Amino acid sequence: MAEAKTKGAVIKSGNANQFSGVGNFFKNREALFGLGFMAIVLIMMIPLSAWMLDLFLLVSISASLVVFLIAIYSQRATEFTIFPTILLMLTIFRLALNIASTRLILTEGGMGSSEAAGQIIGTFGDFVVGGNYLVGIIVFIILVVINFIVITKGSGRIAEVAARFTLDGMPGKQMAIDADLNAGLIDEGAARKRRKEIEIEADFYGSMDGSSKFVRGDAIAGIIITIVNIVGGLIIGIVQGGLRFDQAIQTYTVLTVGDGLVSQIPALIVSMAAGIVVTKVDVGRKLADDFSHQIFMQPQAFVVAAMVMLVGAFHPKMPFFPFAIAAGVLFYLGAQAKKKVAEFQAQEIQEAQLAKMKESNHEDQEQKPNELDPNNWVAPVDLLELEVGYGLVPLVDERQNGDLLKRMTHLRRQFAQEMGFVVPPIHIRDNLQLRQGEYAILVKGVRVAGGELFVDKMLAIDPGGIVKKVEGIETKEPAYGLPALWIDPQNKEQAQLSGYTVVDNSTTLATHLSELIRSRADELLGREELGKLLEKLKKSHPKVIEELVPDLLSVGQILRVLKNLLKEGVPIRDLPSILECLSDHAIRTKDPELLTESVRETLAPTITQSFSQDGRLKVLVLDPELDEEISRSLVKTEDGVQITMDPKKALQMINALQTECERTSAEGVQPVVLTSPSIRMYFRKLIERQVQNCAVISHSEVSSLSQLESVGVVKV
CATH class of the missing domain: 3.40.50.12790 (FHIPEP family, domain 4)
Known part of the structure; x- marks a missing residue:
């Protein structure tokens, strides 16, 4: 008995495993996808009964509606990246159903029943077109024309242009990402995410450009299949079924037109979805929100349109009530739009006030614990700071056409390309203790350089070989100590003709800051910056990092070597060669000074150049x-x-x-x-x-x- 129970338990366990395997199969999405494609192929090959065809036609219509609604509700086109693939799948599915319905129409249509090819096709043939095949043919042709010429062709052209513009704009977008990364506005992870979004966008519009050709082909195939069904049905009905000509044309044409309508309506819905997707502008809102926000923000448009309708209502040869009703509706919409604009403006003001109050409360709440907590009494020291007098604030304010911030971004990018590492962001603030045109450059909270600029003048630098001296206030160029003059802006051209190099205050300040950063590059490279460089290099040269750190040298010893190089103006761009040299010589000595000399010999071409x-x-x-x-x-x-x-x-x-x-x-x-x-x-x-x-x-x-x-x- 025990043995029998054991065997029974084993048998039950085996059955459970079998059912579990079936359940896992249906949970496997890849398996279901493969099963779906096999079903489409079988629909083309195996004759279907009428009720099965009805079921698959309902699936086609339902899927088209779902795709259409997803296209409407998505906030941006790239949220629906699988749309080109779905478009292709639904097109193939409809063509397979066309083949199955053609088989039923030609084989069962001779029986004279309107439901020979299923209730859905029969209903469309009888109810939608009233049993009149001429009306059905006209409606079918109109649907094909709308789908093929208007929607499909237009959305295909938009997809083609969008794909080209997206590809053309990729270099600029990549450069913008690199600029933000170099400026410290984003980190490496955010940069990778934005680059991935650009790639997805380019792939999406490229796929849409190709998939639109399938929709056009589907419309053409629908016309050909309809003609084949009518001609083939007439031949089969008259020759094989013994039907009269009027009976054959009535039976097969109504069924064929019903089949065509059942096929073209989902195709039209999917084509409209494609048009909505490719025409959607990426503003981060849903389509309905865009309509409400943009259309109803112009109430005068509704009022003017209502007045035009009102004029039409009083025209003697125009129907009064339709025009009057349209005018009334437009007047009502205009009044509602005006209220909406007023509410929107009031909401904006309220949100701005709330944001200001929250910010003020947040600052108060932050200040209170800061005042009470001794740990917050000491503010962190910025690595690089620029303090300016109140007269130089316009150089920083972009609203006053100040370009110093852009120059600093360019400066940091150029320094990174030349020296091999990114300096931290430069924090700028005004200092009321400075004179109007004075500025100070601080490194780790200590003033290391500074100068004074004339706010309303330009600096004319004497590079040597001046033809004629111009009038101005004598001074020294702050970066290189060259003799210079402060001149009025209207004398710029005269000074240039005399041989002076004339620059504005932004250029003077940016040049001074650039030279100071170069001269103190060794102070700006710390363990955090070196850690980022090593992490980045580990992805491309993992063996070099594994061999050197920490077995041969510590991060601190490597930092000492790099600081020695930067102190004498030697770039560290070729970091792999530097680390390989350290790996070769660290076996004999750990002295950073001696290791620096070995690295300098390795970098001889760079130093000489x-x-x-x-x-x-x-x-x-x-x-x-x-x-x-x-x-x-x-x-x-x-x-x-x-x-x-x-x-x-x-x-x-x-x-x-x-x-x-x-x-x-x-x-x-x-x-x-x-x-x-x-x-x-x-x-x-x-x-x-x-x-x-x-x-x-x-x-x-x-x-x-x-x-x-x-x-x-x-x-x-």
């Missing part, structure tokens, strides 16, 4: 004896390698270098000192405080593609 002009690298050569003396003075201590050079000799060397740098700068050449690799790093540290804007490179950092040219020798 940044200082070369027309393939020629003009350098100041360090005297070999002086180079050797510096090398001998290097002493290794517990704190690292130190230079024990005679102070007087070192001061003489710095003065000589300063003289040579001033001379080369006056000649328009960037001062670059060439040393041996062993002392480059230490020589740079020795002179960096006294000699500004002088680059130091070693022989190993000179690319073979560049031609060296000595423009002076530094010696004591």
Whole structure:
């Protein structure tokens, strides 16, 4: 008994598993899709009974209505991205039903029953067209013309143009996303989402352009099938069924027209849905809301139309009541529209007041806990800040045609492209403690630079070789310290003809900010910024990151190396090469200074290119004896390698270098000192405080593609 119970339990479990498998099959959407397509193929091949054809025709009409309503209720076209596929499926389904109905009409129509092809086709043939096949043919032709010529052709053209415009607009949209990303307005996830939306939009309109051709083909196929049914029915009815000509044409034509109407009405509904989808403008509202908001916001349109109808009502040859009723309805709609506009304006004012009150209450609620909580007494320090006097506020205000914000966005983008990382957003605020045209640039809350601009003047910079001096207030250009003049805007053309470079206040301020960011790039790169760079690089170079971090070097050690590079103006765009070099040399040393020198040798082409002009690298050569003396003075201590050079000799060397740098700068050449690799790093540290804007490179950092040219020798 126990054994029998066990077997019974096993048998029950097996049956349960079998039924569970069937249930899982019907829950599997992919399986149901495949089953649906197989059913369409079987409808074409296997004869259907009349009641089954009625069922499938109801499915066709219902599906068309559902698609039409979804098209109306969707807020934007891209919410219904499967519409092109549904359009194709419904078209194929209707054609399969046409084949099945044709088979029934030709095989069962000779019996003389109006329901030979099902009750739905018979009802459309008898009730809709009143049993008169001529009326039915005319109605059918009108429906085909409306569907084929008006709706389908129009929506197809719109889809074609929309697809072309969408593809043409993709580069601009991608650039806008990149600009927002570089400006810090969006993060990487939001950028990916917006790019995906652009791709979906382009694919959707491209698919709509192609699927509209199926609808046109469906209309043509409906005409051909109707003609074939009538001609074939006449032949079969007269030759095989022995019917008279009038009986055959009445029977088969009514059935065929009923079949055509049953097919064309769903086709017309789907075509209208296609037209609604492709003509929908992306405003984020439903179609009914758009109608209510846009049409009823113009009450004068209803009033004018009502007056025209009223004039028609009093015309002696026009029917009075229809025109009068139309005029009354339009007057009523105009009055309602006027009320709606007044309500909408009052609602806008109320919402604005509520928003202002909520904002005020929110600020009060925020201030109270901030005042009570000591943790909120210290405000976070912004990495980059720009403070302006009240006279420079118009430069920031776009409503007053201020373009400084756009210039800063461009500045950050250009810096990222040149140096290899994105600087954080620059926070701008007015400071009443500053003079009218004064500005201050702060890094980590500390003022590092500033200047004063004349609000109503322009800056004329003297680049050298001025033909004629113009009148103005003498000053210094803040970014490079060049001699300049403050001139009136009306003297701009005269100053340009005299050889001056004339810029407005926005350009002057943006240039100063740009140069300061470049000179302090090492201070702007922190662990957060480096972490983002490494995360991004991990997707394209995972092996490099896995090998280096954290087994060989920590993030802090890598940051020290990158800061050393940026401090001397070396870009870190080629981060994969930098990290590969660190992986190769980190086995021998962890010293960031020595690792920096190894990376500089790897980046020799980049370093050489940044200082070369027309393939020629003009350098100041360090005297070999002086180079050797510096090398001998290097002493290794517990704190690292130190230079024990005679102070007087070192001061003489710095003065000589300063003289040579001033001379080369006056000649328009960037001062670059060439040393041996062993002392480059230490020589740079020795002179960096006294000699500004002088680059130091070693022989190993000179690319073979560049031609060296000595423009002076530094010696004591």
